[in-house]
Amino acid sequence: SYRTPDRLVPKDWFNVKLVQRGPLTKPLVLVVASYYPMAWDLDIPDGVSLDIVHVSGQTSPSFSASSQLSAPSGKVGRTVIDWISYGYGYDHTGGSTAVLLQNVNDLYGPVTSFTGYRHFKSVILQVGGDPLEVVANPAS
Secondary structure, three states: OOOOHHHHOOOEEEEEEEEEOOOOOOOOEEEEEOOOOEEEEEEOOOOOOEEEEEEEOOOOHHHHHOOEEEOOOOOEEEEEEOOOOOOOOOOOOOOOHHHHHHHHHHHHOOOOOOOOOOOOOEEEEEEOOOOOOOOOOOOO
């Protein structure tokens, strides 16, 4: 049940793996959002660091604050845990992807990449380089 006392304990884990596809010329901001509190595990390669990681959740700061973030030491400049919205591209059962993307834009500037799904355990994000260039085998 969503209303049990343990609702503020991370419900599940999620892995985000970053792969560098080219030179990093802009600050990197990663925003993660989920309906449930999550244990976010970031896999960040040598040569890549995130300026900001923003953790957001369902509808209240307590959901976001009960999420956990794991990242290699020295790879994340600043962590922000605050509710801005949640959305995963399919808003039929709740969430608002448009509101999430607008809030991220207002806080950090234009969103250059969005990956949204309802159910999955990991994602690989390519960072750096020209996002319009096709890279057959990005560095791992």
